[in-house]
Amino acid sequence: MIEEAAVSTQDELKRLADALEKTRIQTIFLEKRVADRLSHDDASIFHTHLMILEDRGFLNKVRRNIAEGHSASYALLHVVTEYIEAFERMEDPYLRERAADMKDIGRRILSHLTGKGHRKPVLKHPGILVAREILPSDMASLDHEKIKGIVTEAGEKNSHAVIMAKSLGIPAIVGVKKALGHISPEDHLILDANSGCLYISPPEHIVEEYKRLEEDCQIELSKLAESRNLPARSKDGVEVSLRANIGLISDIDVALRNGAEGVGLYRTEFPYMARSSFPDRDDQYQLYRKVVEGFEGRPVTIRTLDIGGDKGLPYFQLPREDNPFMGWRSVRVSLDNRDIFRTQIEAILMAGVHGPVKLLFPMISSLEEVETCKEVVREARENLEQAGLPCAGDIPLGVMIEVPAAVLLLEELTQEVDFFALGTNDLIQYLLAADRNNPLVSKYYDPLHPAALKVIHQVTRTAIYRGRDVCLCGEIASDPMIFLVLFGMGLTEFSMAAPFIPRVKAFLHNIPASVAKEAAREVLTMSDTRHIRQHLGEVLQGLNGFFRCPTGP
Ligand code: PEP
Numbered sequence: 001m002i003e004e005a006a007v008s009t010q011d012e013l014k015r016l017a018d019a020l021e022k023t024r025i026q027t028i029f030l031e032k033r034v035a036d037r038l039s040h041d042d043a044s045i046f047h048t049h050l051m052i053l054e055d056r057g058f059l060n061k062v063r064r065n066i067a068e069g070h071s072a073s074y075a076l077l078h079v080v081t082e083y084i085e086a087f088e089r090m091e092d093p094y095l096r097e098r099a100a101d102m103k104d105i106g107r108r109i110l111s112h113l114t115g116k117g118h119r120k121p122v123l124k125h126p127g128i129l130v131a132r133e134i135l136p137s138d139m140a141s142l143d144h145e146k147i148k149g150i151v152t153e154a155g156e157k158n159s160h161a162v163i164m165a166k167s168l169g170i171p172a173i174v175g176v177k178k179a180l181g182h183i184s185p186e187d188h189l190i191l192d193a194n195s196g197c198l199y200i201s202p203p204e205h206i207v208e209e210y211k212r213l214e215e216d217c218q219i220e221l222s223k224l225a226e227s228r229n230l231p232a233r234s235k236d237g238v239e240v241s242l243r244a245n246i247g248l249i250s251d252i253d254v255a256l257r258n259g260a261e262g263v264g265l266y267r268t269e270f271p272y273m274a275r276s277s278f279p280d281r282d283d284q285y286q287l288y289r290k291v292v293e294g295f296e297g298r299p300v301t302i303r304t305l306d307i308g309g310d311k312g313l314p315y316f317q318l319p320r321e322d323n324p325f326m327g328w329r330s331v332r333v334s335l336d337n338r339d340i341f342r343t344q345i346e347a348i349l350m351a352g353v354h355g356p357v358k359l360l361f362p363m364i365s366s367l368e369e370v371e372t373c374k375e376v377v378r379e380a381r382e383n384l385e386q387a388g389l390p391c392a393g394d395i396p397l398g399v400m401i402e403v404p405a406a407v408l409l410l411e412e413l414t415q416e417v418d419f420f421a422l423g424t425n426d427l428i429q430y431l432l433a434a435d436r437n438n439p440l441v442s443k444y445y446d447p448l449h450p451a452a453l454k455v456i457h458q459v460t461r462t463a464i465y466r467g468r469d470v471c472l473c474g475e476i477a478s479d480p481m482i483f484l485v486l487f488g489m490g491l492t493e494f495s496m497a498a499p500f501i502p503r504v505k506a507f508l509h510n511i512p513a514s515v516a517k518e519a520a521r522e523v524l525t526m527s528d529t530r531h532i533r534q535h536l537g538e539v540l541q542g543l544n545g546f547f548r549c550p551t552g553p
């Protein structure tokens with residue numbers, strides 16, 4: 001804590017007011033810088049900072065402390081520390097991460113109070129930034145061209161700073177304990193964010209291997225860029241649709257640059273996460289409209305809110321649950337908060353006026369849920385009509401197939417909806433009872449488990465037979481070995497993180513559908529994951545060892 005000299009309450013309150021005003025101006029500047037470099041949406045974190053700066057509860061606490069005879073600096077540190085500790089104690093990883101925002105604001109007000117100003121970290125040379133923690137204002141003010149990577153000791157992978165780094169294409173690893181103690185500025189570092197590995201002054205053979213990988217990747221990426229606008233087609237001419245999974249507005253540009261044919265999954269919870277209260281209908285409409293217009297006539301599948309599990313909102317209290325992934329999450333939260341749900345659907349229907357939109361409901365496990373969702377769509381439509389607001393006529397309705405119960409109810413669901421989105425990230429975790437985020441059970445979470453393949457095959461076959469579109473939007477679509485089987489099962493619509501699209505497209509150009517079909521047929525008869533993997537490895541080898549960069553972009 002800061003040493004206190006004798007202070008005058010009036011002077012200290014005045015100093016605080018000045019520092020708050022300077023911090024406010026600085027925050028507006030940071031918001032503008034991020035909005036110019038990334039997008040308004042990514043910059044909205046600084047809106048949250050502005051709201052904290054105007055939060056009466058927070059300011060009154062600091063003022064009360066000053067009135068008790070403390071200096072402004074002491075009072076500020078005291079209150080900010082209290083807030084940080086409260087956030088850090090929270091179970092919800094999203095709320096826990098808000099401690100970083102509080103630190104950021106506290107640090108900036110304090111630097112204005114002490115008159116030292118905000119020391120902007122200056123990078124002399126391009127390199128990897130190693131820090132104890134990186135806060136949103138650091139990300140906003142650093143020279144992005146010079147940062148080749150980020151390593152931090154503290155922080156969470158869902159932090160605003162890391163999301164910003166990702167949007168800027170800067171690889172980052174967080175939570176590297178004692179990184180600063182182990183790394184000195186002279187060390188030569190190799191940061192492999194794909195595998196989460198950091199090499200400190202590695203031996204020559206590792207350096208050589210990474211140099212070779214980097215060169216290969218650059219050559220391959222420039223080749224892939226050429227094929228960006230070519231159709232996604234197999235060697236023998238079977239057309240496939242490759243769409244993007246998006247969450248932030250800045251993802252639109254990334255998706256278009258990588259040749260995405262629209263959006264297979266728009267995770268709308270991301271923009272909700274960056275705000276400090278529920279966006280109203282008009283805010284949501286403007287946001288969705290921007291996405292729809294950004295894709296210029298290509299289809300955009302908008303999924304309703306999927307919070308809960310590992311995704312929380314700072315302003316919406318989720319209960320503490322022993323099994324949050326099996327708990328009150330996703331469409332269950334929406335159905336129990338019908339006003340919030342209806343408002344979101346109204347905004348989606350309004351955005352549907354500006355381009356082809358599909359409406360997707362997550363985590364469906366029963367027909368009753370689908371019936372209620374459709375009822376809410378009817379109510380939303382009626383509300384808009386009554387208010388005289390334009391809304392899309394018929395928009396296709398779909399459900400995510402990500403709970404095993406939905407697989408068993410697929411025939412019935414085909415009577416209710418227009419399309420399916422196969423959410424294998426969750427489907428695999430629920431099917432194999434293996435938490436998708438728990439490294440202790442990652443060996444059980446195997447997409448090539450024979451049961452997982454059988455279930456995906458069953459969904460694909462039924463959807464095709466019943467004439468329903470089915471798009472697979474789990475992460476597995478970008479893995480060539482798994483893609484081969486999925487394509488061989490008859491899936492022709494995929495949605496993935498956009499940077500993988502050119503690679504999957506190039507892979508597809510090299511495989512005849514007949515080879516994929518035969519590979520799928522063969523592995524569906526196998527009951528041992530090792531044999532499945534071995535067989536697919538052999539098939540891939542037969543396709544000229546196509547992939548040299550093993551883990552994607
Ligand atoms: C899924 O579960 O496969 C999916 C795509 O949704 P999310 O990863 O957002 O849960």
Ligand code: MG
Nearest residue numbers: 402423425426
């Ligand atoms: Mg899911």
